[in-house]
Amino acid sequence: MSEIGNRIQAFVKLGEFLSLFSQNTNENISNFNNSDDFISGFKHQIKLAEENNGWFTNENLDFAFHQWSVALKENNLKKWLSNYNLNTVNPKTVAVIMAGNIPMVGFHDFICVLITGHSIIVKLSSNDKYLLPYLAKYLEYIEPSFKGKIKFTEEKLEKYDAVIATGSDNTSRYFEYYFKNKPSIIRKNRNSVAVLSGEETKEQLELLGEDIFRYYGLGCRNVSKIFVPLNYNFDNFFDAIYKFNNIINEKKYTNNYDYNKAVYLMSLFNVLENGFLMLKEDQNYASPIATVFYEYYTDAESLKNKFNTEKDKIQCIVSNGFDEEEIKFGQTQKPELWDYADGVDTIRFLLEV
Incomplete structure (x- = not known):
């Protein structure tokens, strides 16, 4: 299997793993016998996330895990990536500054960077600091080629080639100034x-x-x-x-x-x-x-x-019949992998870094 194929399969397995923590799944936990330690470990991280952020209720975490387990189905990943030529990527290091308003809100950027073959430095919000580092460990466990490509830091960002940063209108002005000499996606309030x-x-x-x-x-x-x-x-x-x-x-x-x-x-x-x-x-x-x-x-x-x-x-x-790009009622928090924040194609950006 190609390197790209291996990365896709790793995220498929990660989706299956996430499905274990959703009440809306029929996934058989016996399929994960070799991951028993990871299962109990992630349950502990979920508990820490709930204790750290009162908005991260069990119901909302369950919903987030289920939506990502659905999104990371193999057919979705292949459909999403079929529009790009990932063989042209010149691997770089991409810094990603994540928000913490909802559970795993920066997960899509995380996937985009890694699945295109780049390395990632993640600066997490203090409001959501437990879930993603643990999932990264599991990702490295199921696909060893990710080892050395994922770094989390609380320090000043160093040695990176491009930036994806999400924040408020106020922080975006800082981001735009600070990262003015780097290729970047800077997201503001919407x-x-x-x-x-x-x-x-x-x-x-x-x-x-x-x-x-x-x-x-x-x-x-x-x-x-x-x-x-x-x-x-x-x-x-x-x-x-x-x-x-x-x-x-x-x-x-x-x-x-x-x-x-x-x-x-x-x-x-x-x-x-x-x-x-x-x-x-x-x-x-x-x-x-x-x-x-x-x-x-x-x-x-x-x-x-x-x-x-x-x-x-x-x-x-x-709406219902108002706009060509409208979203149906009840679907806003169920985006597809190809539904990019702010309408900016993250994969295209990463292919051109």
Whole structure:
């Protein structure tokens, strides 16, 4: 088997390993007898991740592991990579600075660098520092050619040829200055939106709840703002998302809900709310936790022009028949391997480094 084939098979096995930690799997644990120590070890890392970050609940970790186990199926990997000629890669060292807002949020960059044949230096967020180093050890165990190609550091980055960095609008300015002499992908704040027509079914609005509440809305692919037609009736929306009401029992979420509600009340803002989510009319895209902004629109073309003008602020558009590149309700946190953050083709960048 070729080197590329070996790398693909290694990530297939990694996906199978991750499936063991999801309740949505039928994977037979007996197939992993030689990895018993890794299984118990990763369970310990999961426990540490939960203790370190209150947003990393068992449910959300389970969801992340399941989604990656699905993405790393052999047919998905081959379909993804079939668009590229990986034989032309001149191996370099790529530094990757990862965010920590949702579990394993930098995992896609990690895969991209290694599967193209490069070496990687990873600078992790303190909010998500346990899972990936352990998975890297397992990857080296099943595919020894990765040994020496994966490094994690908390120190100043040194001896690298290119950079992929994810952060806020503020940190991106620092990244752009600091890495100005290196080939780079610098990611800033983005948010996702949903466009409603008023004709959505209850099922579609329930699925929109998944786009809003998964990972507590902390991801750039989470819907943080909805656009609705004039005179939109929010009753159907609130009725459909009521199934997510248990989220208010999560202490960190509740604290944010109570705090933001108090701020809105003191500021005399007109807010719609149902006891676990607030809707606030606002021109901005990035809404606080437990809040979704909304804005009225008059016609689809004007809204499309607005999105085109402000496309650097938008990660995903969720709708039904509004946009050619729209994402279906309930699918924002289920991206394919070829769904690149900010629309920047990471593999193409790595092939040209």
